Amino acid sequence: MADPTRSTLPLPDYDHLPIGGLESRVRSLSAGEVEELLAYERAHADRLPVTELLATRLEQLESGAEPTSGDPGALRPESGARRAGSPVSPATSPEPFSPPPHGTPDQRGKPKGDRS
Template sequence: MPERDLPLKDYDHLPVGSLTSRIRTLGSDDLKVLLEYERAHANRIQVVSAMQHRLSGLADGAQPSGGDPAAGGAPPAAAAGSQVSEATSGPPVNPPSHGDPTNPAQPR
């Protein structure tokens, strides 16, 4: 089966992390097609395992999730503002001056 006939566009170029989230949008029939293709081509253990687990879930009554299977998994937005405060900052650092005679690591 050519890649262009697969339920996920550009399947061979998708990173594993993206695949595991995108397969949740597929039904059993589409997932079986992908699993057969994966086993015949790259046969990546993590991908095959995720697909088998998802097929098992669908057989137990899980439903495909909503969303676009072609959409990329965007990272969550970062919280606004700095998380640094007096409570989270480290102790003050006061390095000795060059040539301090009490510091054996410094030249004299």
Template sequence: MSKHDGEALPLAGYDELPVGALEHRLRTLDSAELEVLRHYEHEHANRTRVLEMINTRQLQLAGGGTPSPGGEDLRQTARHTAGGSPVTPATSPEPIHPPPHGTPDQRAKPKGNRP
């Protein structure tokens, strides 16, 4: 959980989450957790779209909806993906050789002109 102003947030890395990802992550929270986010959002960024998503999700829960499964995995994703690409020289593909007809940087030679 993230800590801001002494308040624990139910989503790790909340401030760095794009609005599109946040919409899916809100589905994993219960009403109490959504209320914590609503208060935090209102006091800090006060993004209208995010507040609307929180309100909509709270109405869904009040109407009998339940939090989606997998919430704990989603909450910790931000902690585990704080690096770069998992590609290393060992996992990289073999270099691609230019086609026989040439590339913009390397003109092709007709077969008759080759040594």
């Protein structure tokens, strides 16, 4: 099979998909499309977990499994809304706490002999 280009891959933005999200997306692809992704992966990043996932799915399809419903171009959860929360700034940071037992350059620790 010829080396597919990034723009012709059956999954949009394939190079940037996390491995966890890839498994559900390849379920909607045909055997030919999975072969295309596998060829692309082997020619480029050749990530073992991804090649194993694609090879396993290809075996399933060749053994009679059918592609399941799904939209490979659907909105990806990882590209959705940004995380909410408070921004980190000096105003939102906690007050400093006491120095570690060994001290700091401007505040020396206590010698062990003074402890009872």
